[in-house]
Amino acid sequence: MQFFSREHLRSVFTKPTNYINTNRGEAYYKALYEKMRKRLDELKAMSPVREADIKFEKMLDMWELSRRDFLKWVSATTALLMLPPNFEPLVAEAAEVMNRVPVIWINIQDCDGNSEALLRSSAPTVDELILEYLSLEYHETLMAAAGDQAEEALEKAVHDFKGKYLLFVEGSIPVGMPEAFTIGRHPETGVERVQRLAKDAAAVIAVGACAAFGGIPAAYPNPTGAVGVMDVVKGKPIVNIPACPANPTNMVGVIMHYVLTGELPELDSLLRPKFAFGYRIHDNCERRAHFDAGEFVEEWGDEGAKNNFCLYKMGCKGPFTFNNCSIVRYNDGTNWPIGIGRGCIGCSEPDFWDKYATERPLAASNIRPPGLNGVESTVDQVGLGILTATVIGIGAHAVASLVAGKKSDENNQ
Numbered sequence: 001m002q003f004f005s006r007e008h009l010r011s012v013f014t015k016p017t018n019y020i021n022t023n024r025g026e027a028y029y030k031a032l033y034e035k036m037r038k039r040l041d042e043l044k045a046m047s048p049v050r051e052a053d054i055k056f057e058k059m060l061d062m063w064e065l066s067r068r069d070f071l072k073w074v075s076a077t078t079a080l081l082m083l084p085p086n087f088e089p090l091v092a093e094a095a096e097v098m099n100r101v102p103v104i105w106i107n108i109q110d111c112d113g114n115s116e117a118l119l120r121s122s123a124p125t126v127d128e129l130i131l132e133y134l135s136l137e138y139h140e141t142l143m144a145a146a147g148d149q150a151e152e153a154l155e156k157a158v159h160d161f162k163g164k165y166l167l168f169v170e171g172s173i174p175v176g177m178p179e180a181f182t183i184g185r186h187p188e189t190g191v192e193r194v195q196r197l198a199k200d201a202a203a204v205i206a207v208g209a210c211a212a213f214g215g216i217p218a219a220y221p222n223p224t225g226a227v228g229v230m231d232v233v234k235g236k237p238i239v240n241i242p243a244c245p246a247n248p249t250n251m252v253g254v255i256m257h258y259v260l261t262g263e264l265p266e267l268d269s270l271l272r273p274k275f276a277f278g279y280r281i282h283d284n285c286e287r288r289a290h291f292d293a294g295e296f297v298e299e300w301g302d303e304g305a306k307n308n309f310c311l312y313k314m315g316c317k318g319p320f321t322f323n324n325c326s327i328v329r330y331n332d333g334t335n336w337p338i339g340i341g342r343g344c345i346g347c348s349e350p351d352f353w354d355k356y357a358t359e360r361p362l363a364a365s366n367i368r369p370p371g372l373n374g375v376e377s378t379v380d381q382v383g384l385g386i387l388t389a390t391v392i393g394i395g396a397h398a399v400a401s402l403v404a405g406k407k408s409d410e411n412n413q
């Protein structure tokens with residue numbers, strides 16, 4: 001097992017302050033509402049990118065989604081974007097004009113899991129419909145065209161929508177072994193492809209742990225020298241939507257924010273949208289009460305596991321991981337890893353495979369604590385000291401809770 005140096009952890013966790021302000025006051029929301037209203041009116045006045053424009057209502061019918069399904073999605077998406085309920089009509093309108101924003105989606109060194117996450121739900125969802133309704137000009141996995149025909153479609157989209165398209169990148173970029181990924185009749189490496197297409201994009205959206213931070217291909221010993229998009233693209237707005245896979249709800253949330261404002265959402269120091277990555281998984285975990293009560297799974301299949309106790313002692317990294325999957329879950333809200341009894345592996349954090357994806361608590365690692373500054377911090381406030389204090393604090397809390405639990409048992413007896 002590779003452990004990271006203090007310097008490495010410090011570089012990851014000591015960043016400018018991240019602060020989520022969920023109530024910015026009446027004047028702010030009034031100005032934001034007017035800005036979104038103006039943007040939507042401009043988009044409505046534009047023609048759809050594709051000539052054969054299918055009305056959104058008709059798409060709902062074709063996908064056998066009811067107006068009620070759509071309105072439920074609108075409410076959830078408005079809340080996801082941390083907007084007040086009076087913004088719901090704007091979010092509904094934004095969904096209907098999404099075919100005005102061209103999207104190019106490329107895959108580099110990846111498993112296509114993020115596209116799969118968006119597409120493979122048990123029943124059609126509004127999120128899937130949004131992907132269908134978007135002006136998706138190029139997606140290697142989804143498009144019918146292949147070979148030269150596909151490459152021509154890509155070049156045409158880049159030419160026609162220069163400076164306007166959103167570039168989605170899925171997969172890491174092998175800079176240490178560029179020949180590990182080449183594509184096209186005139187082979188282009190991953191780094192060449194990402195840099196060339198990013199040059200004319202309005203913004204670049206790195207989807208999944210690999211595109212954001214290198215992900216599993218970048219795990220030790222990282223044979224291809226895999227890195228994330230932000231390591232090779234400079235001078236462009238970039239959003240990271242990490243996790244393995246990225247949650248489709250967050251992908252759609254970023255697109256919706258762009259359609260509504262023409263801008264990217266507020267980001268943390270790791271370029272992740274704060275609306276999705278502003279809270280720790282531990283803060284909203286359904287097993288948190290068991291953590292506080294000192295009730296832990298001690299080994300797989302024990303009574304604690306059968307009773308959905310906390311998974312911290314089985315290596316859950318929820319206390320160190322910033323993501324909203326404990327709230328929005330996966331597969332249209334069906335379930336999520338901790339819900340099915342497997343601890344969090346921290347897949348939305350940099351270097352997660354080496355640092356977090358182990359079946360041992362971090363408190364058992366060889367990181368030394370330099371100080372105690374409390375445990376309730378956001379990722380950007382978590383310096384190495386606070387991070388390790390969190391480890392120690394959680395370890396101490398776990399022990400204290402365990403003692404409390406045992407005392408309670410004795411009293412009961």
Ligand code: SF4
Pocket residue numbers: 281282285286287288289291309310311312316317318319338343344
């Ligand atoms: S340690 Fe993991 S399972 Fe336990 S409450 Fe925190 S996030 Fe949930």
